[in-house]
Amino acid sequence: MEYWKDETEPIKAFLKLFENASKDEELNSGLKKVNQLIWFDYTEDGPNCSFNVDCRGGEIKVAAGKPEGKPDLVMSLSADDAHRSWSNKLNPVMAITRKKIRVKGSATGLLKLAPKLKKVAVIYEKTLKELGWEDKIMK
Amino acid sequence: MRYPDINFESFFTWANRPRIMYSPGLRRELGYEMAQLGATKVVMFTDEGLVKAGVADAVAEEVKNSALKLVGTFDEILQDARIENINEGAEFYRKTGADAMVAVGGGSVMDTAKAVNILVGSGEKDFRPLAEQAGLWEGAQPLPPHVAFPTTAGTGCEVTTAMVVLDTEARAKLQVTHPYCNSDIAMLDPELTVRLPPKITASTGMDALTHAIEGITSTGAQPISDALGLHAVRLIFKYLPLAVKEPDNIDARGNMLIAGTLAGMCFVNTMLGAAHATAHALGAFYGVPHGFANAIMLPVVMDFNSEHSPERYMMIADAMGLDVAGKGPLQAAKEAVEAVIRLKSEIGLTETLKDFNVPADPEKLMPMVELAGTDGQISYNPRYLEEEDILGLYMKAIQ
Numbered sequence: 001m002e003y004w005k006d007e008t009e010p011i012k013a014f015l016k017l018f019e020n021a022s023k024d025e026e027l028n029s030g031l032k033k034v035n036q037l038i039w040f041d042y043t044e045d046g047p048n049c050s051f052n053v054d055c056r057g058g059e060i061k062v063a064a065g066k067p068e069g070k071p072d073l074v075m076s077l078s079a080d081d082a083h084r085s086w087s088n089k090l091n092p093v094m095a096i097t098r099k100k101i102r103v104k105g106s107a108t109g110l111l112k113l114a115p116k117l118k119k120v121a122v123i124y125e126k127t128l129k130e131l132g133w134e135d136k137i138m139k
Numbered sequence: 140m141r142y143p144d145i146n147f148e149s150f151f152t153w154a155n156r157p158r159i160m161y162s163p164g165l166r167r168e169l170g171y172e173m174a175q176l177g178a179t180k181v182v183m184f185t186d187e188g189l190v191k192a193g194v195a196d197a198v199a200e201e202v203k204n205s206a207l208k209l210v211g212t213f214d215e216i217l218q219d220a221r222i223e224n225i226n227e228g229a230e231f232y233r234k235t236g237a238d239a240m241v242a243v244g245g246g247s248v249m250d251t252a253k254a255v256n257i258l259v260g261s262g263e264k265d266f267r268p269l270a271e272q273a274g275l276w277e278g279a280q281p282l283p284p285h286v287a288f289p290t291t292a293g294t295g296c297e298v299t300t301a302m303v304v305l306d307t308e309a310r311a312k313l314q315v316t317h318p319y320c321n322s323d324i325a326m327l328d329p330e331l332t333v334r335l336p337p338k339i340t341a342s343t344g345m346d347a348l349t350h351a352i353e354g355i356t357s358t359g360a361q362p363i364s365d366a367l368g369l370h371a372v373r374l375i376f377k378y379l380p381l382a383v384k385e386p387d388n389i390d391a392r393g394n395m396l397i398a399g400t401l402a403g404m405c406f407v408n409t410m411l412g413a414a415h416a417t418a419h420a421l422g423a424f425y426g427v428p429h430g431f432a433n434a435i436m437l438p439v440v441m442d443f444n445s446e447h448s449p450e451r452y453m454m455i456a457d458a459m460g461l462d463v464a465g466k467g468p469l470q471a472a473k474e475a476v477e478a479v480i481r482l483k484s485e486i487g488l489t490e491t492l493k494d495f496n497v498p499a500d501p502e503k504l505m506p507m508v509e510l511a512g513t514d515g516q517i518s519y520n521p522r523y524l525e526e527e528d529i530l531g532l533y534m535k536a537i538q
Contacts (some may be wrong), residue, residue, distance in 0.1 A: 070410070093274075096273075099277060103272055103277070104277075106268070
């Protein structure tokens with residue numbers, strides 16, 4: 001991995017990112033509208049390198065690892081590309097066409113949030129600073 | 140004009156699969172080319188209007204004159220590719236026992252045909268779960284032979300790896316991509332476009348112009364796409380007024396077909412912007428035909444964006460034939476907006492959103508604003524838009 005020293009680091013960063021992003025009214029309501037159990041699968045970088053977001057039923061629950069139930073959507077990519085994506089430095093459409101992002105299940109809900117990636121990137125930068133990982137911030 | 144300082148993403152890819160052939164009367168090569176692709180039994184996808192106008196027959200005749208067998212014509216394609224219609228089309232394809240398809244039509248026909256071919260190739264029967272997945276690249280395999288004859292000079296669907304599908308239940312347009320969904324051969328035969336009414340010629344031509352301009356100004360813009368988009372702009376500004384005024388002018392029709400294809404090859408590699416995002420939502424909520432919606436939104440969006448990528452609009456102004464020498468990029472950008480407005484007037488596209496019964500009531504517009512704000516294409520607009528910006532664009536376009 002280019003940006004992470006082990007598989008725990010990205011998950012720590014991404015869980016914190018979702019915690020912070022959920023405090024933003026627009027992103028919070030956008031995520032709730034997705035209404036899915038989503039597994040962000042980075043296991044190509046380690047068996048525990050993944051987290052899940054359950055935004056069904058008007059709640060947002062984020063947890064490390066694979067979800068217990070069958071996810072509605074699985075987004076598989078590397079932890080480095082996830083870092084690029086949350087930093088708004090990875091063109092998601094191009095990444096799908098290059099099979100760097102692999103999608104399984106209904107992605108229409110989550111893709112509706114793609115235009116908000118610029119806003120997410122600002123929150124991600126703050127999150128990395130909170131964690132003392134300024135060196136990971138992409139310029 | 141001296142080439143301005145232009146930025147583009149430091150990493151980009153450019154890909155385009157189909158072979159493109161051009162000639163007035165090109166349909167006479169159809170039998171030979173489809174046989175080269177391994178076809179023996181061909182099913183045609185088109186719409187009722189093209190059957191009535193004799194355009195579908197002109198192509199069908201060439202299949203019959205060849206060693207190929209025409210085993211059926213599915214002419215029930217509606218405006219905007221629709222999931223139920225796609226599923227019916229795939230069932231029709233299978234029942235005929237065809238091993239290849241020819242699509243004859245505009246964007247709705249070609250997008251429907253692409254989706255049908257994905258269903259046939261994958262053995263699936265319902266397109267809905269595939270449409271919801273949006274990106275169908277993982278494990279994608281080449282599809283059965285597919286030749287497309289665009290009958291409008293506009294959508295670029297013959298070459299793009301994307302299709303837009305109307306979900307009538309969700310009142311949304313879904314954008315779906317598949318690496319092999321575009322035609323194996325895009326056959327550009329301008330003789331098939333001469334019966335296109337002036338209004339449709341004009342609106343589909345504006346669709347092509349919007350593809351080119353948004354492709355050049357997208358955040359994903361890159362030099363190869365720039366070259367394609369800028370030449371499309373040159374051809375459209377020269378030949379669209381001619382094609383509208385002289386429907387039988389094969390030279391004008393041919394150059395417009397080429398422009399539509401170039402613009403498609405431009406944007407499929409860079410994506411688009413706010414004009415398309417707002418146009419998709421207009422289609423979903425008020426049924427505004429895509430070409431008209433783009434024609435209305437394009438100058439409004441260009442004006443909104445002009446200060447954020449003036450150098451790119453300056454290149455566009457130059458391609459439009461405007462004298463921009465010695466002018467600053469922003470002035471050139473503003474003149475490009477005026478040139479689009481003049482072009483629309485010249486080709487008789489004077490409609491505003493009022494003419495499509497879009498209400499000038501911000502509250503009523505908000506669901507459409509929300510939909511446009513979540514459209515995938517809006518991410519590629521050179522200027523970031525909040526919902527109030529999108530509402531502002533619509534309000535301006537209603538006047």
